[in-house]
Amino acid sequence: MFPRSKKSLSAILLLTSLLATEAGATQVVENADRGHVQVNISVNETNRLAIDGRRIANVVPSVKGVLAGQKDEALGAYYFTLASESPNQGTVTVFVSDEKGVTYKLILVPRPVAGEEIIIRPPSEKATPSSRAAADGRTVSYQRRIKDLMLVMADDELKDSVETIQVNKEVPLWKEGRLILVAKYMDGEVVGEKYRLTNVSPSEMLLVEQELYRRGVRAIAVEHHTLMQGDGTDIYIVRERKDNE
Template sequence: MSEYNVSATEQNRLAIDGRKITQIIPKQKGALTYVKDLANGVLYFTFADPDAAQGTESLFVVDDHNDTYQLLLQPRRIPSANIVVPAVGGGEVRRNQPISARTSSYQSAIKSLLEEMVASHDDQDAQSSAAVTPVNQMVPLWQEAQLTLELRYTEDDLVGEQYRLTNVSTGDMVIAEQELYRKGVLAIVIDQQTLAPGDSTAVYVVRGRTDHE
């Protein structure tokens, strides 16, 4: 297990050196709010409740070589941490590398759009700065699942999509974000990653507008 100091109040960045992050499994559900940059395979995360960020948070990370890393995050009152975990067989970790303003701004826009979609789903009276278009269209996925594109959000260079995924099989279903990744997808958030038969979950996807068009 590797241990890292991270910011309890600001956005942090996590990457695997030379590889892409494909799956995140926090030990405590809901402790972290995160956005995955699927194109680059990195994770941007904050603590959901900075005032409650005490002790440590354990996190399992899987890369695109199917190697698993167990990380122990130590929330501290420090600026944003930029952590690059050495890949299996790699060298030393590189900490606190500068993040370009453009990358940070772009990721903030992705995160803001995701937060807008989640807020609108939880509160129908919530105001959204994005243009919202009802779709309600079935999307082919797997035999065991039913996927419906409910709403589309358009804002600047980004397109957000809100889906409803339902387990239509007779067994429990575990869904990983990378299973839903398609070309042009920048971030995916699944509200509930484990579904009993008949249960459904909201799925939020952000794409680049040029890739969508």
């Protein structure tokens, strides 16, 4: 492992959190029912598209023949790749409809990255036009809080700025890795979790963010994605706060 100062590590992790919903292996998409939202996809590998809590009814590209896809009927998700014969080398616009008749608009940006997972968050069924307009302003503040909390977790000098709970509890994961929940950071409607993962197997361990994604997660940052035997890494997760917390 290569030593890094707290300042440089904080900058790296903050940058990762800024991109977590845009260029990470799992991208959570907000407000796609109200306007086009840009997301990254793998130019070569299979990508996965799903709607949080709902099933995909249909996916229609704006240009025919640019995508090759297959629907997972059991889960209501959609797996797709760029069609190899497609002449389109730029972005691809798709219209995604769910089982309740809501249509979402995505602009797919092909990148030379591993397969992406895209999770669309549907609108609240109780939301009114006026409440949705007010939510636009709150969304910016909410995203700012997520980014700030990620920075706090990565820099010990800032940890006193939020309520911090030391946990130091082992969390069952894979037999190849030992995962410790080090601390939780409480900040309004979001919670930060700092983990320490150690590779206890004789083989190299490769981490990808989608393995750590679960419902309610809003940002993920991994310090080192490749771990040799005995190596460890810090993992930072920001998620929604539960009712009982």
